[in-house]
Amino acid sequence: MALTTGPRSLVTQRQVRGMTAAALVLAVLTGVIVWFAGSDDRALDEACGGALAADEVRTVLGDSGMDVTSGTEGTFGGDSSDSGSGGSSGSGNSGGSSLAVRCAVTAEGRGRVGVTIAGAPRPRAEHGTGELYTAVPARDTLPVPIGHGWSGLLATDNARRGDRGDGKATAAVLLDCARGGRSLLITVETTLRGATLDDPATRPSFVSTAIATARRADDRWDCGARLGKPVRGVGLPVNADEYEPLLGATGTCATVPTAARSAVSTARETARARAPREICALGARDGAPRYRLDAYYGPYAEDARAQYTRYGGEGVTPADKPAGRLGRSAYWAGADCPDGARRALYLIRADDADGDARARPDLGYERAALAAFAARSAEDHGCAAPVTP
Structure with missing residues (x-):
């Protein structure tokens, strides 16, 4: 960008x-x-x-x-x-x-x-x-x-x-x-x-x-932020084939439920840490993509909402209200964060381009997965309980 x-x-x-x-x-x-x-x-x-x-x-x-x-x-x-x-x-x-x-x-x-x-x-x-x-x-x-x-x-x-x-x-x-x-x-x-x-x-x-x-x-620029410590080691970005069982997930997918109807049983995740972007990728048993959960904080939340303002379109979007539904298979939620920061944004979207998640969306599961993901992430970041659809 x-x-x-x-x-x-x-x-x-x-x-x-x-x-x-x-x-x-x-x-x-x-x-x-x-x-x-x-x-x-x-x-x-x-x-x-x-x-x-x-x-x-x-x-x-x-x-x-x-x-x-x-x-x-x-x-x-x-x-x-x-x-x-x-x-x-x-x-x-x-x-x-x-x-x-x-x-x-x-x-x-x-x-x-x-x-x-x-x-x-x-x-x-x-x-x-x-x-x-x-x-x-x-x-x-x-x-x-x-x-x-x-x-x-x-x-x-x-x-x-x-x-x-x-x-x-x-x-x-x-x-x-x-x-x-x-x-x-x-x-x-x-x-x-x-x-x-x-x-x-x-x-x-x-x-x-x-x-x-x-x-x-x-x-x-006289920011006065809380700074971290020296970094002597950092992990590797997670590849598409690095999926694990969703049950027992301890990172960004922790607390997200499985779904029999949507065949969601695996996940790709990263460690839980104070990061301005978090992702949990949900998949079928063989790792094939089903849904993707994203958390945006600070400038990234501002930019994500601004995209809806920029490109317009019909219906209510994350630029208009704290929570709602986007199109056929997507929801968003929001949470107020401390110290006057931009409101955090959480999204779930079908991640299989032409698959069952898009053709026959499991809306109840989407809302449940988004609620669990947003609640865990907001708590980790010290934000208020999310407003969910």
């Missing part, structure tokens, strides 16, 4: 050597702050508005021969962001945080690190113009929580480990700020040549930049 909040200036460090003072003044006047000069080290240290964890990037990509691009726009604080607190209703108001930061570091032959930092909630004017936040891959594999006290995820879009693209992953860290219902979402896409997610010694490299940048962003 791309941040779409107005004009951007992404300028390489090589290009900026010829930039004149007049051009710098123009950039500031247009609300875009870009500053590069001198060496790779100087450009790296100033990237992402000075919030990029440069030392971690050097550890991951090496300390020479790097090409740096960076752009910063918008604000996070004062009237612009404080007006977007919006309580916990999830509907928001005309305010919001317009902060949108991007930077990327490429080391030829070694890899690339791309970073986005977005203030949340976004201004309501943006809800109809495009996707609000950088997404984490969550279709073929399930993102795993970073843990260690962080609200974060590690994700990959590689369906099979060992693929040529196995050295690519996305890490996201959400900082819930101390006041005003604001938050910062830091998303880092890392590609490492010759690396693999299968190697537990290498895996922390895919989250280290996100964690360290989150610490710097917390200080840079």
Whole structure:
């Protein structure tokens, strides 16, 4: 998903050597702050508005021969962001945080690190113009929580480990700020040549930049969030063939019932942890997909609801009320969360493209599974009891 909040200036460090003072003044006047000069080290240290964890990037990509691009726009604080607190209703108001930061570091032959930092909630004017936040891959594999006290995820879009693209992953860290219902979402896409997610010694490299940048962003924009501990190990995203019996599930599928009519008896799940996205994938005995349960918190809940506002359509949607039914085989629920955060959103949808779950939906089971999933997740996150359909 791309941040779409107005004009951007992404300028390489090589290009900026010829930039004149007049051009710098123009950039500031247009609300875009870009500053590069001198060496790779100087450009790296100033990237992402000075919030990029440069030392971690050097550890991951090496300390020479790097090409740096960076752009910063918008604000996070004062009237612009404080007006977007919006309580916990999830509907928001005309305010919001317009902060949108991007930077990327490429080391030829070694890899690339791309970073986005977005203030949340976004201004309501943006809800109809495009996707609000950088997404984490969550279709073929399930993102795993970073843990260690962080609200974060590690994700990959590689369906099979060992693929040529196995050295690519996305890490996201959400900082819930101390006041005003604001938050910062830091998303880092890392590609490492010759690396693999299968190697537990290498895996922390895919989250280290996100964690360290989150610490710097917390200080840079006076967020005051509760920060986690150092991450020395992280799990693997869950593949499609990693299903287990649903009975006895202890992770994100815990408490979700089985269903004889819908042939639901297996599950793919991740560990229970403080993560802004949670998924429970339900399947038949052989693991064939049946239903998918999703939980969205903070910016991800805001973005999911904004999609219904953006694309419109008939009927009531999650953008309109806390709970209800979507189409032939889907329901949603909502829960108010503490500290003025966006209302959490929970969805159940048929996951077998042309199968029985869509053709002959078991609506009673869908409501029961959603209620169990939402109640467990809301309790883990300290949210109120969900409103269910």
